[in-house]
Amino acid sequence: MKTICFYFQIHQPHRLKRYRFFNIGGDHYYYDDFANEDFMQRVAETSFVPANRLMLDMIKEYKGKFKVAFSISGVALDQLEIYAPEVIDGFKELAETGCVEFLSETYGHSLVSLIDPLGFQQQVKLHDDKIEMLFGQRPKVFRNSELIFSDEIARMVHEMGFAGMITEGAKRTLGWKSPNYLYQSAEQPKLKLLLRNSRFSDDIAVRFSNYSWNEYPLTADKFINWIADTPKEEQVVNLFMNYEVLGNFQKRSSGIFDFMKALPRFAADKNITFSTPSDVLEKLKPVDRISSLNPISWVGEERDISPWLGNTLQQEAFNKLYEIADRIHLSESKRLIQDWTYLQSSDHFYYMGTKEALPFSPYTSPYEAFNNYMNVLSDLIERMEAEFPSTIDNEELNALLTTIHNQADEIEKLQSQLTKLKPSVEKEKVTPAKKAASSEKTTAPAKSKNAKPAPVEAKAANTKTEVVPDKKTTTSKKKAK
Known part of the structure; x- marks a missing residue:
């Protein structure tokens, strides 16, 4: 039985404002907020919001038999939260159906995997924390920026604990093999690979509204028949594209929404199902290993990284x-x-x-x-x-910061111990007044039942007292007379 695995990418960078040489050192804000807001709200209105509604309707209409996956970059999520929060709400509603999977990627939709392993790990974790916070899912399948893949990247992705990874079914890597199978990494055999079928994906993403295309117009039944006519032993057809295909790249007037809505009905007639990437990893077994010493991507004829690092x-x-x-x-x-x-x-x-x-x-x-x-x-x-002044080299700076952090940890540890000891100290603490009272009680003689009361001493200093003259002094005064 064949299955279709739909995956949509959502990404928008923070567009930079015109930043002149004379702004350096004085202006630390780099972004064109007006352009970012305008574009995000426009694409949300024409594509993201109606596409989310379409996906939800399809899931409900076909009672959970239609499934789909999304890979949303962190920078896109940041902008959607500010400029189009209704799109986030739509994805939350989709997440609750149990028929939608969110994939992992780098937060900045970056090329960091090519140069900075530590930064790569940090960005992936930051992105997955954001996905889990918003949609309640911890991604299990990784999708690198621009579908960039190599043996070295496969090793890092496996070490981060992912069960599978999505990449391009590039001929320079596959050779004569078909992308319509589940594969595994030659570098890390436990890492399973889903390969994009570029022909079928681009039929929808690129050629759908091209009047000069010899297969125009593309209808749902024609497309499903093409998939059904692939060799019987081929297991999965991975359709990966940008989410803006629905309503932005292919306008609503082209019939793209009607095409998508009809796909599950014709697929059911051909006994073709829909699966998320995790479903595919669970149900199918890899048929072979894929190796790529040099990075591949999903852009350009060469399917390499030259569109970003070629000059x-x-x-x-x-x-x-x-x-x-x-x-x-x-x-x-x-x-x-x-x-x-x-x-x-x-x-x-x-x-x-x-x-x-x-x-x-x-x-x-x-x-x-x-x-x-x-x-x-x-x-x-x-x-x-x-x-961090440039006069201090990285090793010295790292040593200084480590010392500072260790001191801070030690101070925090001692404060914690002090907090724990404080209640016991308070119990043992006795005030001077209580000490005096305690000493009086211990030194005072014990009272007996037959004891007479002690004589009363003189009253306070302000009380009048009678002075009795001395007899010797009186006699001497009489003799003197």
């Missing part, structure tokens, strides 16, 4: 950004860490690309994108050096 501009910006990684990891400034995370989004490097036209770039040229980014990065580096 000297991109490489210079990338290397400059991660030169300060060690010091950023030592920082306790939340604002500094957040800005550094936002600057890691792969989009910033994509805008500097010179290989092909960039339809989504807010810049007029790759060189403008590079200059603007480097000005922002220069200010970030100045802020970092203000916290």
Whole structure:
């Protein structure tokens, strides 16, 4: 029995404002809030909100037989919470159905897996904590930014505890093999791999409304028949695409919503089911191992990382950004860490690309994108050096911070012990008045029943007393007369 695994990506970077050279050192806010708000609200209205409603209707109509997965970057979640919280509410409602899975990825939708293992782990944990807080799920399957995969990345993903990973079914990796099976990593055999079927995915994402396409128009029954006609032994067809395909890249007028809504009905006629990535990992067994010494991705004909790191501009910006990684990891400034995370989004490097036209770039040229980014990065580096002077090398700085942290831990430990001892000290503590009273009780003689009362002493000093003259003094006065 064949199954279809739908996965949608949701990501939007924080667009940078026009940041001039003269802003460096004086302006520490880098983002074009107006552009970010305008775009996010617009795409939420045309795509995310109606698409969420469509997914919910499909799950209810087909009584849980339709399933879908989402990978939402942390930077996209941050913006949705501010500019379009109704989209977050929609995803929460979908999560409650039990038919939706949320995948793991890097918080900043970054290329950090290529250069900074510690930062990679930190971003993945930060992202998964956010997903769990919002939707009550801890991701089990990992999806790297731009579906970037290599043997080294597979090793790191396995060490972080993920059962599976999603990547591109690139011919340079697969060769003659089909992407319509479950595979495993050659580097870490326990890590299972789901491979994107680029042909069927792009039929929906790219060619759906292309009038010059020889298969136009694409209908739900035609598409399901194509999947049904694949070899019987092929197990799973992975359809991975951007969520904006529904309503933004492919407009509602193209019939994309009606196409999606009809898919489960025609799939049922062909005995084809729908599964989440975790369902596939649980039900199917890997048929072979996949190895990739060099990173692959889902963009471009080469399916490599050249769209982001293919020229000297991109490489210079990338290397400059991660030169300060060690010091950023030592920082306790939340604002500094957040800005550094936002600057890691792969989009910033994509805008500097010179290989092909960039339809989504807010810049007029790759060189403008590079200059603007480097000005922002220069200010970030100045802020970092203000916290950690460049005259101190990383090893010395790390040793100093370790000493400070150890002292802080020791102080906290002693304060905790003091707090525990305080109640017992209070019980044993006796006031001076109580001590005096206690001593009087112990020194005073015991009273007997036959004892007479002691004579009363003179009254207080302000009481009048009669003075009796001395007899000797009176006699001497008489003789003198």
